Amino acid sequence: MKVLIIGAGVIGLLTARRLHHEGCQVIVVDAAPEGRPASWAGGGILSPLYPWRYPVEIQQLTASADQYYLSLQQELLALDASIDIEVEAQGMLVLEPEDAPEARQWGARQGVSLRSLEAGEIQRSWPYLKRGVEGLWFSECAHVRNPRLLRALRIEMIQKGILFSESLPVQAMVRSGDRLESVRLRNGNLLEADHYVVCAGPWSAGLLVSCGLELPIQPVRGQMLAYRDPSQGQMRAMVLYQGRYLIPRRDGVILVGSTVEEVGFDASVTPMAREALQGFAEDLVPMLRGQQPFAQWAGLRPASPRGVPFIGSLLDNLWVSTGHFRNGLVMAPASAELLADLMLGRTPLLDPAPYQPRHSLAK
Ligand SMILES: Cc1cc2nc3c(=O)[nH]c(=O)nc-3n(C[C@H](O)[C@H](O)[C@H](O)COP(=O)(O)OP(=O)(O)OC[C@H]3O[C@@H](n4cnc5c(N)ncnc54)[C@H](O)[C@@H]3O)c2cc1C
Structure with missing residues (x-):
């Protein structure tokens, strides 16, 4: 199964990693926007601030992030000893x-x-x-040093042969009925895949509009x-x-x-x-x-309206994982797992209903 992922922030990169691990052929395109993406700019805290104030849908996606990042740290160090994503279980004084x-x-x-x-x-x-x-x-x-995380994931991706382009913004998505046919890049080229995943952070809504879909991001x-x-x-x-x-x-x-x-x-x-x-x-x-x-x-x-991300399909072969608001670094591992399970037709560990984007499409 060939999957095109739009956006190489933490959500796109961990989704790509997961799908590659599951045997998919993965291509990632990123726009390299002016400035830095949120995944670079954030603090990397592996918990929501005041986690007890959050709805259960967010708590479920954040529960085991620190364990995930600790193992990822070891895997990435084994690949390239010069890149440490610095997961620090320091504790937080509230x-x-x-x-x-x-x-x-x-x-x-x-x-x-x-x-x-x-x-x-x-x-x-x-x-x-x-x-x-x-x-x-x-x-x-705990916290993770997120700029290094992004760098390490990009290095890993290139080493693993995941096709990756950092300066190819997707300009529009070409739809035919309930399917996406291709995406058009800014240079005019069309890219085709079996499935498409939009992980373009706050730019996701603009991309979706190009194929007639409106999501509140x-x-x-x-x-x-x-x-x-x-x-x-x-x-x-x-x-x-x-x-x-x-x-x-x-x-x-x-x-x-x-x-x-x-x-x-x-x-x-x-x-x-x-x-x-x-x-x-x-x-x-x-x-x-x-x-x-x-x-x-x-x-x-x-x-997203309540900070609960949209994870799921909008068309038969168009998927999104976006709207992680203040907690994208901590929610990324569980979001990637949930989306991969849905795309591969498996029953996910988490109930996907609260994250289903189709319910939120503007009528
Ligand atoms: C100041 C600050 C502090 C934060 N602190 C934390 C924290 O401590 N813990 C935490 O968990 N979260 C934190 N966050 C939130 C977290 O950073 C975000 O939720 C998360 O990074 C979102 O990731 P993303 O991959 O969805 O989006 P992004 O990181 O924005 O990545 C989207 C990517 O899509 C690409 N893209 C956009 N349009 C296109 C296009 N047309 N074609 C191709 N590619 C495109 C962009 O270039 C970008 O690389 C913080 C955020 C900020 C700003």
Whole structure:
């Protein structure tokens, strides 16, 4: 079975990997847009922020991502020792959540440890943080270094002979009744396959319109900053506070995220976001005062109405996996598995009904 995947973000790449593993002939085309895709821009946290607040459809897709990425890390290292995707099971300190009892109940039900910490204990263990805040310790929370993940997956794909093109935007999809016949590339060439999968992030909706289908996917910009660790290695845990977070990478880069902005397809960075994120970081970690972030960037998240992605078929041979909004890196492995099972006619482990895109097609 020949499958054409449109989009080489984390969703397209892990879907390609999975289908290749199942014996499909896979071709991936990517547009290489201006700026970076969300899969590069994101923080790589392998859990939704405040996971207990999410609907079960999202929790199901996020449950075992850390295990998946840990094994992927080993497989990719075996292929190329120079590329480490840096899965770090550092844990996350969740400061002053207003719903701590609900969080603990959720943790007890899921078998996830969420231990309450008093302000004094936090101060002793994380002396670089602002004083006087209580929190929860989410010890199992991990993150992956997503720009390296993308690079490693692309290298693996080329080594495995998955046909891959990084600068071939699909301009339109050519439909005949209930089937897709081909896709037209910007250079005018047509590409044909048995099945087509749209994983084009926030650009998915525009592509689908070209063959008369409307799916509610919108871009939502997220901006982030990066600092150098001023604490000489003390910062070794993620911290979530008032909806924003710090992520310490292994080499001393500290990420600060993120904004949530409905500004259409504008992936530029703004002084206002820089100021807001800087203010947050300096309040939380007073030793950052006076330091300048060395980088600022933005990505466009593919937002779906409730953050529940669309995974399934829209035509007999046209499939989508998109709309992962704020949780695409953590949901990518389970999304790829679900889509592969559906495409191969197998009964998936998860009930596919909540993700079925046909229900959401504009009438
Ligand atoms: C600031 C920020 C922080 C985030 N933090 C996290 C986090 O900590 N954890 C988490 O799980 N998620 C996080 N996310 C969300 C996550 O990054 C996204 O949900 C995920 O990356 C979406 O992946 P995708 O593959 O669907 O889309 P994308 O990464 O956008 O990839 C889509 C790809 O499709 C290609 N494409 C588009 N149009 C065409 C075309 N016409 N032809 C060919 N190719 C095309 C693009 O070039 C792009 O490479 C964050 C996002 C942002 C912006």
